[in-house]
Amino acid sequence: MSNAVATPAAEGGKLEFLVKGDHHPAQGTLLGFWIYLMSDCLIFASLFATYGVLSMNFAGGPSGADLFDLELVALNTAFLLISSITYGFAVLKMQQNSVRGTMGWLAVTGVFGLCFLGVELYEFYHMIHIGAGPQRSGFLSAFFTLVGTHGLHVTFGCIWLVTLLLQLRKHGLIQENKRRVYCLSMFWHFLDVIWIGVFTYVYLMGSMV
Amino acid sequence: MSDHHEHHGHHEHAEEAPHSSFKGYMIGFVASVILTAIPFWMVMSDVLDSRNATILIILGFAVVQIVVHMIYFLHMDFQSQGGWTMLSLIFTVVLLFITLFGSLWVMYHMNVNMMPSMMGGADGMP
Incomplete structure (x- = not known):
């Protein structure tokens, strides 16, 4: 990936190479965290594949069309999307060196994350309550595994968010905290990307069965 | 929020900060809202008779939205x-x-x- 620029010298016809080396990654942590996210992406790929294989195995039980409440899913999608943009505002405030602004927007992001979790837990509770728990059919096992894993990621994201807020309050916008904010921003946006796959493949396509 | 401006100029080369800007986030957000609303609308109000066509279209919207998120939120380049x-x-x-x-x-x-x-x-x- 290095750019070799050849400048033919006027005399002698010899080639001179000005090899411009790569910038050494100044923030190796961000790259390492990205690679972690990619491996996480493969976990979700296998869960999506499992769901795809099992999505028609209802075992005589309810299908997605019977169970899914798309208005609730739309609400959840909105929560997650808004939390993504508010996290973006937190990053912008951080780049303006405003601790209060960063913490404020991070807190707003956390509130939307908790709203998302609340709605999802209500949905799970409702489904288990009417006898459509994960043990009902292959479809429901795969559904709870996939959506539950995503929800678990959001849960840990919220825990991380609270931790980060405490670190910001104690130390302010030091270099380490900035790095942490960037890492969590990748994690948070990545979860939103996974959710696009979930609401399209699981909820929208599932309710058309 | 009106005091946001684009902050492209002040990146130090020492730190590889993502190239965030208010405009970029807003473009990503508005595009995502549109790209989310259309598939939900198509499925919830049964716009098309053909199930396969609906599936193809909403999968297409999902792919486009993932790319939008990658570019405007995750700053991939x-x-x-x-x-x-x-x-x-x-x-x-x-x-x-x-x-x-x-x-x-x-x-x-x-x-x-x-x-x-x-x-x-x-x-x-x-």
Whole structure:
């Protein structure tokens, strides 16, 4: 990936190479965290594949069309999307060196994350309550595994968010905290990307069965 | 929020900060809202009669929205970290396609080729 620029010298016809080396990654942590996210992406790929294989195995039980409440899913999608943009505002405030602004927007992001979790837990509770728990059919096992894993990621994201807020309050916008904010921003946006796959493949396509 | 301006100029080269801007986030957000609203609307109010056409269209919207998120929220480009983030992303996407379509393809044909007496009523993939 290095750019070799050849400048033919006027005399002698010899080639001179000005090899411009790569910038050494100044923030190796961000790259390492990205690679972690990619491996996480493969976990979700296998869960999506499992769901795809099992999505028609209802075992005589309810299908997605019977169970899914798309208005609730739309609400959840909105929560997650808004939390993504508010996290973006937190990053912008951080780049303006405003601790209060960063913490404020991070807190707003956390509130939307908790709203998302609340709605999802209500949905799970409702489904288990009417006898459509994960043990009902292959479809429901795969559904709870996939959506539950995503929800678990959001849960840990919220825990991380609270931790980060405490670190910001104690130390302010030091270099380490900035790095942490960037890492969590990748994690948070990545979860939103996974959710696009979930609401399209699981909820929208599932309710058309 | 009116005091946001684009802050492109002040990146130090020492830290590889993502190239965030208020405009970029807003473009990503508005595009995502549109790209989310249309599939929900199509499914919830049964716009098309053909189920397969609806599935193809909403999958297309999902792919476009994932790309929008990658560009405007995750700030993917070919330059960051010397291109290594893009390289690992491409590698992951390749594995992802092999896992997803490999599983669906193999298991679909297994269901189709199963002996009739063993078929449990399930007739294939979505």
